Amino acid sequence: MRSSSAGVRGSPIRTCVGCGVRAAKSDLLRVVAVGGEAVADPAARRPGRGAYLHPREDCVERARRRRAIPRALRASGPLADGGLVGYVRSLTGAGDGQAAGRAEGDRARRGPHGEPAV
Numbered sequence: 719m720r721s722s723s724a725g726v727r728g729s730p731i732r733t734c735v736g737c738g739v740r741a742a743k744s745d746l747l748r749v750v751a752v753g754g755e756a757v758a759d760p761a762a763r764r765p766g767r768g769a770y771l772h773p774r775e776d777c778v779e780r781a782r783r784r785r786a787i788p789r790a791l792r793a794s795g796p797l798a799d800g801g802l803v804g805y806v807r808s809l810t811g812a813g814d815g816q817a818a819g820r821a822e823g824d825r826a827r828r829g830p831h832g833e834p835a836v
């Protein structure tokens with residue numbers, strides 16, 4: 719029942735869950751929760767609620783620290799985000815991949831409170 723008059727009045731604006739800055743949706747990366755994991759949805763094809771953030775490492779890091787992604791997605795628990803971080807890193811081409819092995823990343827993959835991931 720969505721009216722088609724929504725139209726193309728400029729770009730839709732979304733708020734980056736990392737830095738809190740508003741930006742055109744097309745400038746932000748859509749993130750959705752799939753099976754307890756936060757995954758990048760660059761084509762914006764996946765169903766469900768999406769969170770938006772700048773496809774930059776610092777915004778992803780900020781969002782993770784504030785647990786803004788599960789909150790924005792209304793997830794009932796923490797979301798694994800290692801794949802998302804890796805995706806953004808690959809986009810930005812930052813560093814040499816070795817940084818991905820930091821202890822922080824390992825901890826995030828398991829979830830800070832030890833909840834089962836599946």
Ligand SMILES: [Zn+2]
Binds near residue numbers: 738772
């Ligand atoms: Zn941002």
